[in-house]
Amino acid sequence: MTETPLAPTPGEQEEIDRANASGKQPVVFVHGLWLLDSSWDRWAALFEDAGYVAVTPGWPDDPLSVEEAHANPDVFAGKSVGDVAAYQQMIIKRLDRKPALVGHSFGGVLVQILAGRGLSAATCAIDPAPSRGVLPLPLAALKAAGPVLANPANRHRAVTLTFDQFRYGFANAVPEEEARELYDQYHVAGSGIPLFQAAFANINPNTEAKAAKTGDDRGPMLVVSGELDHQAPHAIAYATYEAQQRNAHFPTEFTEMPGRGHSLTIDSGWEEVARVCLDFVGRFVK
16 A cells, blocks of 8 residues: 655645745754644744744644644554654755754654754754663653553553643643643643653664764754753753764754753743754854
8 A cells, every 4th residue: 555645734835835935044843742833833933033934843643723632632643753753854855945953852852863864954952852872761751751651552542641740741840820821721642652662762773763963964953951851851861962962073062941841942931942042053054
């Protein structure tokens, strides 16, 4: 049976066409588990105000809104790291200019994979999930992933976090009222497969959760860590940086955001993090 070729949604194609028509440097924003592309809306506006053009693709079959996602959570099931990387690569290949990439959480792994394929002009990996070669698995990260990993059947399911689980894994560094607002505004179900792939990446040599790190086409890379992150703690982010730092062709940098948790891209302090990434991108691409 012939597989259906990957294709953007109409909205994504509009963004691609707009980016190509603008002649500006594109920046592609890649979200992670339990969020949608709308979580990047404020970042996209900030980067566009600085002269870039933003592209915010979803994952395959992502609903158009949080409301639609809540009505049909099962649509998220069955999406692997490889599936999403292939989808993001398809979007990037339709751009006339090599984009800068910004990714959060599993999006932080995906942008590393794409950069390793020579598809990025500059990369920001924010609180990246662990990938092959990143050895630390702190207890906080295991607890945050526990709602999925505790049941092997979740590998092929879509998993919705309870508020308490979201509070621990994402929003532990903000007041409870803000955490509740973030949960209601942004949280959606997520595919179980990527968490299992990340958890076993270092014992599976064929894992999809791995990125080429030393190539001469990887581009500059910044790894950003939230100091108080439970989902992707400092040890994971810094080990990611150390692995990527083996690249002798391009600079690899590390920044830790004091007092910030995994929600640092969507909570009330998002702009501080966005400007760190904007400044980094601006040093290498215009």
